Amino acid sequence: MSQKVIRPYGDTENDGKIQLSFSLPIPQGPFGDEAAKALAIKMGVFDPQVVSSIALSDEFSFYIVYGTTTHLVDLETIKVESQEHESMSKDEVESFIETHFNEPLVFVGASTGTDAHTVGIDAIMNMKGYAGHYGLERYKGIKAYNLGGSVDNETLLEKALELQADVILISQTVTQKDVHVQNLTKFIELLEAEQVRDKFIVIIGGARINHGLAKELGYDAGFGPKKYAFDVASFAVQSLYQKARKVKR
Amino acid sequence: MAALNLDKEMIQSCRTIAKKIAYDVQDMIDKHTTISVERATLRMLGIDGVDPFDVPYVNVVTNHLLKVGNLGLGVSHYMAHAIYEHRLSPQQVAEEVSKGTLNLSKYTDINKPDLKILNPYFTEVFSRIDESTKARDHWLLQTKNKTTPLKYVIVATGNIYEDIKQAVSAAELGADVIAVIRSTGQSLLDFVPYGATTEGFGGTFATQENFRLMRKALDDVSKKLGRYVRLVNYASGLCMPEIATMGAIERLDMMLNDSLYGIIFRDINMKRTFIDQYFSRLLSAYSKITINTGEDNYLTTSDAFEHAHTVLASQFINEQFAKLARMKEKYMGLGHAFEIDPALENSFLYELSQALMAREIFPEAPLKYMPPTKHMTGDIFMGTIQNALFNIATVTSHQSIHLLGMMTEAIHTPFVSDRALALNNANYIERAFKDFGDEITFKKDGIVQHRAEETLKNAHELLVTIKEEGMFETLKMGRFAGISRTEFGGKGLNGVFVKHENYVNPVLDEMLKRLEDTK
Numbered sequence: 001m002s003q004k005v006i007r008p009y010g011d012t013e014n015d016g017k018i019q020l021s022f023s024l025p026i027p028q029g030p031f032g033d034e035a036a037k038a039l040a041i042k043m044g045v046f047d048p049q050v051v052s053s054i055a056l057s058d059e060f061s062f063y064i065v066y067g068t069t070t071h072l073v074d075l076e077t078i079k080v081e082s083q084e085h086e087s088m089s090k091d092e093v094e095s096f097i098e099t100h101f102n103e104p105l106v107f108v109g110a111s112t113g114t115d116a117h118t119v120g121i122d123a124i125m126n127m128k129g130y131a132g133h134y135g136l137e138r139y140k141g142i143k144a145y146n147l148g149g150s151v152d153n154e155t156l157l158e159k160a161l162e163l164q165a166d167v168i169l170i171s172q173t174v175t176q177k178d179v180h181v182q183n184l185t186k187f188i189e190l191l192e193a194e195q196v197r198d199k200f201i202v203i204i205g206g207a208r209i210n211h212g213l214a215k216e217l218g219y220d221a222g223f224g225p226k227k228y229a230f231d232v233a234s235f236a237v238q239s240l241y242q243k244a245r246k247v248k249r
Numbered sequence: 250m251a252a253l254n255l256d257k258e259m260i261q262s263c264r265t266i267a268k269k270i271a272y273d274v275q276d277m278i279d280k281h282t283t284i285s286v287e288r289a290t291l292r293m294l295g296i297d298g299v300d301p302f303d304v305p306y307v308n309v310v311t312n313h314l315l316k317v318g319n320l321g322l323g324v325s326h327y328m329a330h331a332i333y334e335h336r337l338s339p340q341q342v343a344e345e346v347s348k349g350t351l352n353l354s355k356y357t358d359i360n361k362p363d364l365k366i367l368n369p370y371f372t373e374v375f376s377r378i379d380e381s382t383k384a385r386d387h388w389l390l391q392t393k394n395k396t397t398p399l400k401y402v403i404v405a406t407g408n409i410y411e412d413i414k415q416a417v418s419a420a421e422l423g424a425d426v427i428a429v430i431r432s433t434g435q436s437l438l439d440f441v442p443y444g445a446t447t448e449g450f451g452g453t454f455a456t457q458e459n460f461r462l463m464r465k466a467l468d469d470v471s472k473k474l475g476r477y478v479r480l481v482n483y484a485s486g487l488c489m490p491e492i493a494t495m496g497a498i499e500r501l502d503m504m505l506n507d508s509l510y511g512i513i514f515r516d517i518n519m520k521r522t523f524i525d526q527y528f529s530r531l532l533s534a535y536s537k538i539t540i541n542t543g544e545d546n547y548l549t550t551s552d553a554f555e556h557a558h559t560v561l562a563s564q565f566i567n568e569q570f571a572k573l574a575r576m577k578e579k580y581m582g583l584g585h586a587f588e589i590d591p592a593l594e595n596s597f598l599y600e601l602s603q604a605l606m607a608r609e610i611f612p613e614a615p616l617k618y619m620p621p622t623k624h625m626t627g628d629i630f631m632g633t634i635q636n637a638l639f640n641i642a643t644v645t646s647h648q649s650i651h652l653l654g655m656m657t658e659a660i661h662t663p664f665v666s667d668r669a670l671a672l673n674n675a676n677y678i679e680r681a682f683k684d685f686g687d688e689i690t691f692k693k694d695g696i697v698q699h700r701a702e703e704t705l706k707n708a709h710e711l712l713v714t715i716k717e718e719g720m721f722e723t724l725k726m727g728r729f730a731g732i733s734r735t736e737f738g739g740k741g742l743n744g745v746f747v748k749h750e751n752y753v754n755p756v757l758d759e760m761l762k763r764l765e766d767t768k
Contacts, residue, residue, distance in 0.1 A: 021666070054669065056665055057414075057418030059414065114451075118549075128555075148516065150434070150437065150515055150516065207627070225626070
């Protein structure tokens with residue numbers, strides 16, 4: 001990176017071109033267009049152009065705006081919270097398990113709370129996996145139990161204890177008004193109340209999840225979009241190894 | 250329309266097998282009742298409202314009977330006694346029970362009351378349903394018949410008043426059907442919340458008052474637009490029969506109502522679900538409400554290419570359950586979806602093949618076609634193209650109910666603008682591809698014909714397996730969506746009761762009688 005301070009790139013270096021789209025609770029028309037421009041200017045967009053405005057009803061209108069942002073980003077101030085591990089391939093994870101562990105590692109996963117969407121947990125756990133990456137069920141040396149959707153925190157913990165899980169995976173897909181954060185917080189509180197937090201590696205995942213949020217909530221790791229079974233497995237097996245769980249001596 | 254040359258004998262054989270599968274389950278259904286069927290029966294007797302602790306009066310009565318009576322006899326047995334002995338209306342009986350001043354298990358008068366004492370109460374509720382049905386018929390007469398699919402969008406703000414604003418906007422931009430998504434988790438509540446609500450997560454609570462408010466708003470906009478805008482909610486979860494009752498009264502036009510969805514995706518006990526869906530479907534059949542089944546969900550869990558046949562097999566089963574509930578084919582909104590991975594070559598041909606196949610096998614059914622969700626990534630620009638391909642498949646294959654995809658799927662519940670952009674996309678394709686499907690034919694034994702033939706064959710094979718092992722074992726084996734459920738597992742089993750030999754339910758009897766009469 002030669003440049004330290006940057007602007008968006010439209011078709012010339014540092015031209016700062018950006019696009020915005022939003023709705024306003026007013027009728028479409030010249031007045032609406034001016035209101036949209038005024039908003040863009042307040043957002044730091046210089047010389048905004050409303051390239052499209054559409055009536056959504058008598059009460060709402062929608063705008064697409066192009067303009068030049070007056071802001072800069074200093075790259076030296078950017079910090080990324082990320083897992084401190086290297087992702088291994090499925091084969092590498094399997095041979096890591098074979099080399100280092102005495103017995104199969106048990107993963108228990110669920111989409112918890114009121115969330116019935118199992119897309120996320122299925123992508124990580126089911127045989128088929130997602131986007132060509134097999135799920136944990138297909139990994140040698142891993143016993144994976146996918147409990148599905150709408151599992152409450154208590155049931156998840158009960159199952160994890162019963163199956164003697166090493167790793168607990170929680171997925172949160174659909175969420176509104178941050179209900180997922182409350183639910184995730186409660187699970188950690190439950191583990192602590194039952195004095196079993198140390199028994200498990202606990203990992204969360206979902207479209208709105210990132211590693212920083214996971215750490216903040218007391219989880220071992222968090223995986224957002226574009227993370228697959230091998231990423232989750234890599235983190236889990238390395239953490240278990242560090243914790244010396246089920247490790248060959 | 251482009252013919253697929255499907256094997257007609259194999260289709261007939263699928264129906265015969267599915268019928269046997271459904272009949273086996275119906276034997277179990279006929280021997281049982283559930284707490285929610287009994288609460289729906291109380292609602293059909295006109296009981297409404299909540300006690301000072303916000304517990305619905307219908308729950309007050311059934312909870313009371315759980316303690317002091319036997320729900321296997323049916324609530325009608327107890328209600329008839331109480332009405333006869335105390336000269337109270339059903340509503341008054343419920344209120345007295347709530348106050349603790351009436352014990353339904355004790356009758357001092359030894360004379361057995363005639364069950365006919367209940368007739369005037371449920372007759373009145375049936376009349377309200379009949380008025381709603383008549384009003385819908387009237388609206389539909391005034392609405393120009395559409396030859397292209399009904400455009401269906403969802404609202405899901407959590408606040409019924411915000412929902413109304415967004416629904417009105419969508420209707421004005423061309424939506425034909427508005428579904429109010431329920432607050433996440435409502436399906437697991439064993440009671441129906443009461444009154445207008447403004448707080449929900451990922452959706453808005455299904456309450457009778459919310460139904461009424463939205464219906465009123467849609468009637469107003471229907472008047473303005475000169476076409477009827479339909480309303481949808483969910484007769485699913487632990488209160489399935491009660492919500493069907495509320496929907497029939499408040500003139501909902503469609504109800505999501507699947508015979509298997511709750512079992513597989515909400516872990517609701519299978520007996521509970523089968524018994525509840527029967528009562529709900531009878532009521533929907535009577536009220537001319539179109540049901541929507543949920544086969545599309547299988548493909549969000551399993552691979553859409555490999556498991557297409559599970560959708561077809563389930564459609565055959567849902568069809569037979571609906572027939573057992575005296576439902577006409579024109580009210581069976583069987584579900585399927587456009588969920589094949591866009592990375593697959595010729596994915597559009599496979600999707601089109603499956604959509605045409607469903608159309609050909611269920612010619613009278615108002616098929617419900619669901620948009621891509623599993624492979625929507627957050628790239629809204631790519632998502633718009635995926636939705637465009639889905640829209641083309643929908644219009645070309647003459648689907649009936651077209652649930653519009655949202656470019657912001659997997660990001661958030663739709664913004665007012667997301668819905669508008671989806672409608673504009675669908676409106677354009679509806680015009681541009683209007684008669685496309687009637688102009689094309691497919692190559693004999695080409696990819697499209699071959700795919701449909703193969704899917705039908707696999708569905709037939711699966712149906713044979715299900716017939717041999719029985720529905721309960723099939724669910725245990727996880728044959729749908731790869732999720733395993735057991736007969737004694739899941740939520741709501743404690744609300745299932747074997748019918749006593751003296752079980753009575755005059756509401757159910759009346760419903761069956763009226764459905765026979767209109768045949």
